[in-house]
Amino acid sequence: MAADELSTVDALAQLSFLVHNTLERRAAEQELSMIQTRLLGVLRDREPTMNELAALLELDKSSITGLVDRAQRRGLVERHPSPTDRRAVLVRLTATGRELVTVAAARFAGDVTALLAGLSATDRAALTRVLSRVLVSHAAEQGIDLFPTA
């Protein structure tokens, strides 16, 4: 029992690092660090202020200044004045930035799909079901509903 439990923990940990390294590698192909990739990732469906970006990425606002500086210097994002608050700055993905993160994300998704390619349909379904259960109950413990009905 204890041995079984340990090996589940171990398998999950190993697979997590494998998946993480896979993304890191695909991001590096686009000369993106993990944090730059996360920056572009959150900008795919948002146009946040520097402050909101700090909250989304869980970094200090002074760190966001440098992060956005470097991405902007590469032409991946743009700063725009907020129309409603003259103190605030809105950050937006450029076409180049969107292209880079889209390519990295697609290749990463392909890698994970390939990783699961050897599984039978039954095993894959079982994996999805169990992982979803873990994620939903973890989210619930954090007070988050992953599938809001409203």
Added chain:
Amino acid sequence: MAADELSTVDALAQLSFLVHNTLERRAAEQELSMIQTRLLGVLRDREPTMNELAALLELDKSSITGLVDRAQRRGLVERHPSPTDRRAVLVRLTATGRELVTVAAARFAGDVTALLAGLSATDRAALTRVLSRVLVSHAAEQGIDLFPTA
């Protein structure tokens, strides 16, 4: 089918980041960065040279110098001359370093165990079986046998 496949990929990716962040948080409790944690981790059952450390952590040897410098300054590792090669330096965990990495690893294992606590014995067994299958076949593709019989 495509929707199912995507959601398996998504679930695996989400869970990977969750597990990774969990380790990062536990390491940070001991004031350890991820790379310092990996350094102490590989030293738990090895006493490698600087060069071997560079290979194990996939970093340049000049990066290892700084990494070990900082860990040594905190009293987490020690440098010792190699008895067989006067150019080489062996790196060894101190008791303090071992304590720190042991605590972080134990808490992390507890976190992952807790994450899986809501699963039935059946589900947990299914998860272990499927994840192991993925890991073994991935390792095989890399030419690695996870369970050498010799």
Added chain:
DNA sequence: TATTGTTATACTCTATAACTATA
């Protein structure tokens, strides 16, 4: 007064290139 963002500063982490000592 409070908030938004930047700047100044300091530290970790990483790589490249040049170097020293030893093999």
Added chain:
DNA sequence: TATAGTTATAGAGTATAACAATA
């Protein structure tokens, strides 16, 4: 000559504290 390790240097990434502009 080749290898092991360090140093010098440069740049990304991060936080804290102080600041200017705006609310």
